[in-house]
Amino acid sequence: MAGYEVDALDYLLKPVRERKLQEVLDRARKLLSRKERDRFTFRNKEGIYRIPKNHILYFYSDRRKIYLVTSANVYGFYGKMEQVEEQAGEEFVRIHQRYLVRARAVLKVEKSQVFVPVSGKEGIQPEALPMSRSYQKAALLSFMKAILEGEE
Secondary structure, three states: OHHHHOOOOOOOOOOOOHHHHHHHHHHHHHHHHHHHHOEEEEEEOOEEEEEEHHHEEEEEEEOOEEEEEEOOOEEEEEOOHHHHHHHHOOOEEEEEOOEEEEHHHOOEEEOOEEEEEEEEOOEEEEEEEEOOHHHHHHHHHHHHHHHHHOOO
């Protein structure tokens, strides 16, 4: 019973059979790989961070620095928006040359703006992000897809 408390994958009995050990290690690798895909990893001068993607609201760039924005914090690191877009995956949508937003984090879309919830002094407030015309069509399609796929 204690195995459930520690997320045991399997039990290995002595003497350990090589085939059984390989099966357990393969399952562990797959599980870790799946968990890693759900996180965005970056490095800055403070250290290495692994942020769950569903906590990220958006990314924006300013010169050579990328900022990752969650409802609680803003993290900065050096990089290129194209690399961030590739690592972040399909759930993130480019809305501007400098902005990449998580589709399910969008509260509403108005003309050339996208609104996401950001914590402030008066609680959670919608923050407006610019959406350029060149990204508008693809972004709207991604937002509609996120709505159709349902809530988090």
